[in-house]
Amino acid sequence: MINIAVLGHGVVGSGVVEVIETNQEYIAKNVGDNVYVKRILDLRDFDVPYADKFTKDYADILNDPEISIVVEVMGGINPAYDFSKAALRHQKSVVTSNKELVAAKGAKLLRLAKENNVNYYFEASVGGGIPIIRPLHSCLAANQIDEIAGILNGTSNFILTKMISEQMPFEDALKMAQALGYAEKNPTADVDGHDACRKICILASLAYGKHIYPDSVPTQGIGEITLEDVDYAESNDCVIKLIGRVKKVDEQGHVLCMVSPALLHKQSQLAGISDVFNGILVRGNATGDVVFYGRGAGKLPTASAVVADVIDVAKAKGTTAALTWEDDGVNYVVDYRNTRCDYYIRLSACDTDKQQAVKEIQKQFGEVRYLSRPKQPENELAFVVNDMLERDLLEKEQILSAENIYLVNKIRILNY
Ligand SMILES: NC(=O)C1=CN([C@@H]2O[C@H](COP(=O)(O)OP(=O)(O)OC[C@H]3O[C@@H](n4cnc5c(N)ncnc54)[C@H](OP(=O)(O)O)[C@@H]3O)[C@@H](O)[C@H]2O)C=CC1
Ligand SMILES: N[C@@H](CC=O)C(=O)O
Secondary structure (H helix, E strand, O other), rough: OOOEEEEOOOOOHHHHHHHHOOHHHHHHHHOOOOOEEEEEEEEOOOOOOOHHEOOOOOOHHHHHOEEEEEOOOOOOOOOHHHHHHEEEHHHEEEEEEHHHHHHHHHHHHHHHHHOOOEEEEEEOOOOOOOOOOOHHHOOOOOOEEEEEEEEHHHHHHHHHHHHHHHHHOHHHHHHHHHHHHOOOOOOOHHHOHHHHHHHHHHHHHHHHEEEEOOHHEEEOOOOOHHHHHHHHHOOOEEEEEEEEEEEOOOOOOEEEEEEEEEEOOOOOOOOOOOOOEEEEEEEEEEOOOEEEEEEEOOOHHHHHHHHHHHHHHHHHHOOOOOOOOOOOOOEEEOOHHHEEEEEEEEEEEOOOOHHHHHHHHHHHHHOOOOEEOOOOOEEEEEEEEEEEEHHHHHHHHHHHHOOOOOOEEEEEEOOO
């Protein structure tokens, strides 16, 4: 019998109990032994048939020698970090969906697991039910990874989809995502891009072997996207998505890493990914592009990934995985302002005469391709510029604003 404990009986934790219960026989056949949820830690009381398993005291789990795997699905840094460290030091493997913790302390926890001859697995921390951690680490191991880009947050993709296809107000779409169990406890992490940032940091750390800190990654969410931008994107045969991406810069481990909204051409591989679905594109030097697609959030898809890790740990029987990356305290993220990108730019000419504004734009950017939208105000100008050094664009914004031509929005145009 493999006894496990589940820390946190929320959306994911209750899903883990359900998946293990529902697929009991199948899992036993796969592992060669029964997997049994012995204890559940949560601070609340639950009226469920398995109420006798609950404890509010972590010591009941830590000091139980029969429990060999701890599933941490509480979220947040503390006490999840302390609980995970304590479990590993007690030679219990830890499985988690907690990307905030993995992104912040992954290297330390992986090292601690190795030192204690146990495992720390986190497949569910990126892409919900989509297999990505193991494929990146194992199946694509023969490749040098040139780039990873993805729609990594189900909640924001759900909101964008509802806003665009059903004209649903932002707040209503967010409430729906919360009711469906997609959103983080604090949903600003979804909307402001921080959840996607944690996920791209985990993928970057895994792919390039150096810890990439969320704090060092420029992060912008979907809060400033309006239906007007959506219309301009449409006129350019594009859709707007929130993209987390990391690109190899050199052999020393430096990367370009950021999270921001982006215009994607409708024919591109990530453009058609809607609703709560996530898509992750991995560009390997041998495979070319590989795209992983599936439900990026929600109770059962996420629980599926967590339980798969439990099965792998159970089957590992005392061996430890080579999964690791180095945390040497160095910031490997290069300054994005020194990189180049295509842009959609939307300006308001305010009181400036439109012909004058067009002249100013030409002076700054040369010939640009103008876009249009229904009900476009006379003093609004939107256009596309190609291969712009980001630092130059920031300067040009300032020059234009001195001429009373103000930036309303600018969104990168990416090619995935
Ligand atoms: N929901 C999803 O679709 C996905 C979530 N994740 C990640 O999985 C983790 C869990 O998410 P989710 O299940 O949605 O979150 P929930 O908030 O639904 O569940 C967390 C549970 O843990 C409990 N908890 C929190 N702190 C403690 C503590 N100190 N002691 C005991 N119990 C505690 C919470 O209790 P209380 O409510 O009283 O605070 C709650 O019941 C997070 O890291 C999240 O980012 C990853 C992929 C997808
Ligand atoms: N809040 C997250 C949940 C999964 O990681 C999301 O919406 O993607």
